[in-house]
Amino acid sequence: MEVRARAPGKIILAGEHAVVHGSTAVAAAIDLYTYVSLRFPTPEDNDETLKLQLKDVDLEFSWPVGKLKEVLPELGSCSASSPSSCSLETTKAIALLVEELKLPDSKTGLASGISAFLWLYTSVHGLKPAKVVVNSELPLGSGLGSSAALCVALSAALLALSDSLKLDFSHQGWQTFGDSELDLVNKWAFEGEKIIHGRPSGIDNTVSTFGNMIKFRSGELTRMKTNMPLKMLVTNTKVGRNTRALVASVSERAARHGSAMTSVFKAVDSISEEVAAIIQSPISDELAITEKEEKLGELMEMTQGLLQCMGVSHASIETVIKTTLKYKLATKLTGAGGGGCVLTLLPTLLAGTVVDKLIAELEECGFQCLIAGIGGSGMEISFSGFS
Ligand SMILES: Nc1ncnc2c1ncn2[C@@H]1O[C@H](COP(=O)(O)OP(=O)(O)OP(=O)(O)O)[C@@H](O)[C@H]1O
Ligand SMILES: C[C@@](O)(CCO)CC(=O)[O-]
Ligand SMILES: [Mg+2]
Numbered sequence: 160m161e162v163r164a165r166a167p168g169k170i171i172l173a174g175e176h177a178v179v180h181g182s183t184a185v186a187a188a189i190d191l192y193t194y195v196s197l198r199f200p201t202p203e204d205n206d207e208t209l210k211l212q213l214k215d216v217d218l219e220f221s222w223p224v225g226k227l228k229e230v231l232p233e234l235g236s237c238s239a240s241s242p243s244s245c246s247l248e249t250t251k252a253i254a255l256l257v258e259e260l261k262l263p264d265s266k267t268g269l270a271s272g273i274s275a276f277l278w279l280y281t282s283v284h285g286l287k288p289a290k291v292v293v294n295s296e297l298p299l300g301s302g303l304g305s306s307a308a309l310c311v312a313l314s315a316a317l318l319a320l321s322d323s324l325k326l327d328f329s330h331q332g333w334q335t336f337g338d339s340e341l342d343l344v345n346k347w348a349f350e351g352e353k354i355i356h357g358r359p360s361g362i363d364n365t366v367s368t369f370g371n372m373i374k375f376r377s378g379e380l381t382r383m384k385t386n387m388p389l390k391m392l393v394t395n396t397k398v399g400r401n402t403r404a405l406v407a408s409v410s411e412r413a414a415r416h417g418s419a420m421t422s423v424f425k426a427v428d429s430i431s432e433e434v435a436a437i438i439q440s441p442i443s444d445e446l447a448i449t450e451k452e453e454k455l456g457e458l459m460e461m462t463q464g465l466l467q468c469m470g471v472s473h474a475s476i477e478t479v480i481k482t483t484l485k486y487k488l489a490t491k492l493t494g495a496g497g498g499g500c501v502l503t504l505l506p507t508l509l510a511g512t513v514v515d516k517l518i519a520e521l522e523e524c525g526f527q528c529l530i531a532g533i534g535g536s537g538m539e540i541s542f543s544g545f546s
Contacts, residue, residue: 166311177427190532193295193308214294242346275351302494307363310351370537396475398498456489463491471496
């Protein structure tokens with residue numbers, strides 16, 4: 160039997176980075192997914208290896224279970240129902256295993272994702288042979304939460320075939336989990352995110368697990384209800400960056416300028432609360448939508464100013480902002496910044512021809528544009544080969 164799990168990427172409407180320091184943030188799932196499939200070999204396969212295929216980067220890795228037993232002896236027993244952090248000793252052992260893969264220089268960023276895989280897999284299933292295949296519709300390392308989508312889809316697939324969840328294997332098509340199972344997936348995914356991000360707030364894995372739109376503060380999520388149509392243009396600057404390094408750089412700035420940065424984080428908190436209130440307030444007529452969009456646009460510009468203040472903007476992001484400003488549109492970075500993806504609010508009454516012109520201008524700069532569906536489903540699983 161094989162299980163397939165999928166988990167969505169996300170956009171952050173307000174509050175990235177500040178959320179790591181206790182501020183409120185608002186995020187929404189987008190309709191681009193990371194898929195993870197998991198299958199255990201049958202006795203006839205006579206396969207004693209743990210295999211990981213990363214289709215997006217065209218790489219495949221394989222560890223003989225005997226080798227894993229030598230290197231990770233204390234992981235023989237697993238604890239699917241009680242998520243735990245990777246100890247320093249195990250982190251070192253996993254780092255050695257990943258080092259031996261001799262990743263090409265251009266792909267060293269994958270090391271943290273592979274380490275998260277090894278931790279999550281061995282924690283839930285112990286040292287057991289399996290084949291895991293990963294592929295994604297998300298650009299990797301670009302601010303759309305690819306690391307969280309990977310950790311959520313992986314945790315969901317692993318838990319789906321563990322003894323700790325009682326699921327209906329005969330169900331056809333995508334199905335989701337109940338709240339307590341979703342909570343377990345989210346907790347394991349957070350442990351994976353810790354390995355990739357260093358100090359994650361948990362917002363990315365939470366919105367990827369539960370979907371829709373959420374308000375998030377200090378580990379607490381509030382599911383938001385909205386009927387406001389939100390359309391965002393996502394521009395990928397294609398400038399590579401690394402969330403772990405950017406999160407660390409903001410913390411360093413906060414350590415250098417404690418009082419000033421506390422004020423910045425507080426301002427972000429107020430903006431996120433206002434964004435959440437606007438999005439959730441009832442809509443009476445078209446004028447109300449236009450007014451809301453104007454306020455939202457202004458708040459996005461204010462957030463961007465504060466992100467610049469945190470030191471996470473980038474020349475490429477500034478180019479997108481200047482270009483969209485010519486069309487009187489508001490733009491902010493999303494996710495960790497430093498390049499990656501940028502959001503532009505597309506008001507409901509904006510003509511399609513204007514959007515086409517803007518996209519053409521942005522793509523001439525070498526950027527890539529997409530319009531993602533916002534606020535869709537969270538993680539889901541599907542079984543095949545059940546008889
Ligand atoms: N489909 C995938 N295949 C392999 N590795 C992946 C995949 N998706 C994510 N990763 C891992 O996650 C890393 C990117 O995570 P990172 O947190 O830097 O960016 P992001 O999650 O896309 O953006 P943000 O955190 O700002 O939303 C990759 O370098 C890799 O280690
Ligand atoms: C930059 C950050 O705030 C969001 C990344 O999508 C990091 C985090 O919250 O873990
Ligand atoms: Mg990430």
